[in-house]
Amino acid sequence: MSARTKPxxxxxxxMYEVIRAPLITEKTTNGSEHGQVTFRVSMDATKPEIRQAVEALFKVKVRAVNTVTVKGKAKVFRGHAGVRSDWKKAIVSLAEGQKIDVTTGL
Structure with a gap:
């Protein structure tokens, strides 16, 4: 059996559930100069799902997908301690010559 099976x-x-929103920060803007786009994705999204969603929705070729689970911060609001929800982000590397303009939307 091959190492990669077709998902x-x-x-x-x-696809619209998986890709929640583009992440626009100073760090992700620097990544866009190297062909990377960062998205906020659902917690149960897998790398193959993210790849398929980005390729279908934005009509680009994806080279790689890296995911990071960001742990929620402990915060105090009006004297009550609480914790923000965990969330997941996906750093999508695009093939050479591909580009996504996240400011225009879908």
Whole structure:
């Protein structure tokens, strides 16, 4: 059996669930100069799902997908301690010559 099997197709509705929003920070802007785009994604999204969603929604070729689970911060609000929710981000590396303009939207 091959190391990479073809992932099952993802529905269009699931694609919009997987890709929540682009992440626009100073660090991600620096990554865009190297062909990388960063998205906030759902916690249960897998790398193959993220790859399929980005390729289908933005019509680009994805080279690699890296994911990071960002742990929620402990905060105090009006004297009550609380914790922000954990969230997941995906750093998507695009193939040479590919580009996504995150400011225009879908």
């Amino acid at each position: 099952s197709p993802v529905s269009r509705a699931r």
